[in-house]
Amino acid sequence: MAFRIGTSNSKCKKVGGNQKICVLIVDDDRATRRIHSALLNKFGVETQVAENGKEAVDLYRSGASFDLVIMDMEMPVMDGPTATQELRRMGVNSMIVGVTSRGQDSEKQAFMRAGLDDCHVKPLNSNTIASLLQQVNKNH
Amino acid sequence: MQGNQLHRQLAHMRQSLFDQGFLDEQFVQLEELQDDANPNFVEEVVTLFYKDSTRLLHNIELSLEKNTLDFTKLDGYMHQFKGSSSSIGAKKVIYECKQFRECCRAGNGEGCKRTFQQLKKEYATLKKKLETYFQFARQAGPTETACPPK
Numbered sequence: 001m002a003f004r005i006g007t008s009n010s011k012c013k014k015v016g017g018n019q020k021i022c023v024l025i026v027d028d029d030r031a032t033r034r035i036h037s038a039l040l041n042k043f044g045v046e047t048q049v050a051e052n053g054k055e056a057v058d059l060y061r062s063g064a065s066f067d068l069v070i071m072d073m074e075m076p077v078m079d080g081p082t083a084t085q086e087l088r089r090m091g092v093n094s095m096i097v098g099v100t101s102r103g104q105d106s107e108k109q110a111f112m113r114a115g116l117d118d119c120h121v122k123p124l125n126s127n128t129i130a131s132l133l134q135q136v137n138k139n140h
Numbered sequence: 141m142q143g144n145q146l147h148r149q150l151a152h153m154r155q156s157l158f159d160q161g162f163l164d165e166q167f168v169q170l171e172e173l174q175d176d177a178n179p180n181f182v183e184e185v186v187t188l189f190y191k192d193s194t195r196l197l198h199n200i201e202l203s204l205e206k207n208t209l210d211f212t213k214l215d216g217y218m219h220q221f222k223g224s225s226s227s228i229g230a231k232k233v234i235y236e237c238k239q240f241r242e243c244c245r246a247g248n249g250e251g252c253k254r255t256f257q258q259l260k261k262e263y264a265t266l267k268k269k270l271e272t273y274f275q276f277a278r279q280a281g282p283t284e285t286a287c288p289p290k
Contacts, residue, residue: 032227035185
């Protein structure tokens with residue numbers, strides 16, 4: 001199954017006249033980045049990775065944009081909540097989904113307040129990814 | 141015939157990793173991501189986990205050697221380690237992580253040290269078992285389909 005979007009302000013590569021969805025995976029854990037990339041690639045989605053929140057913010061500052069950002073909560077240099085707040089302050093309206101190992105609602109809610117569209121326990125699975133990509137499609 | 145036998149042995153080896161509680165459903169998720177484009181995906185992810193977690197375990201070890209234990213710091217490290225372990229479905233390791241965190245919450249330094257030793261044991265045991273499994277998998281060659289556990 002491949003996800004396509006009809007129109008977008010995304011700077012993702014065009015493939016055969018349609019733009020592929022582009023997802024930014026922000027996580028300091030290499031194994032998690034690899035897993036999430038592979039999951040998304042299975043859906044025909046393009047991915048880019050960042051090791052921490054600062055890298056994600058710098059990517060946007062350099063002019064990159066993404067249809068979806070999967071943002072880990074706890075990272076060195078700049079954590080997920082801080083990066084999310086900064087992106088929203090910059091006017092970024094991409095869908096930003098938080099991922100955390102912390103299952104407690106209070107912690108997820110705090111992360112949500114930073115400006116997330118959604119938050120899930122990691123690692124994500126294919127059902128959750130499919131649901132997120134459908135939302136990305138609806139938003140366009 | 142020999143190929144089939146190898147695959148049967150491999151399947152048995154794999155199933156026992158689940159039956160003995162070493163791995164959970166997340167490992168199956170990894171297997172489902174393995175395909176022709178990523179033929180060694182599971183081994184790649186497991187290798188990444190073991191490479192990256194070494195530093196974290198070392199930090200925990202150093203923190204446990206201090207005269208006054210910083211339980212908040214220790215809990216933070218272990219939370220991170222538990223998250224990584226969850227990514228490969230390391231069930232027994234995850235259990236020991238939870239035990240360790242309970243000790244942190246209780247301010248139980250001796251408990252932390254004890255559970256950490258147990259955690260390292262489970263971590264090393266799983267590593268050895270997976271190394272053997274992957275070695276055997278390479279020997280057996282590719283299978284047509286993955287067989288999820290019941």
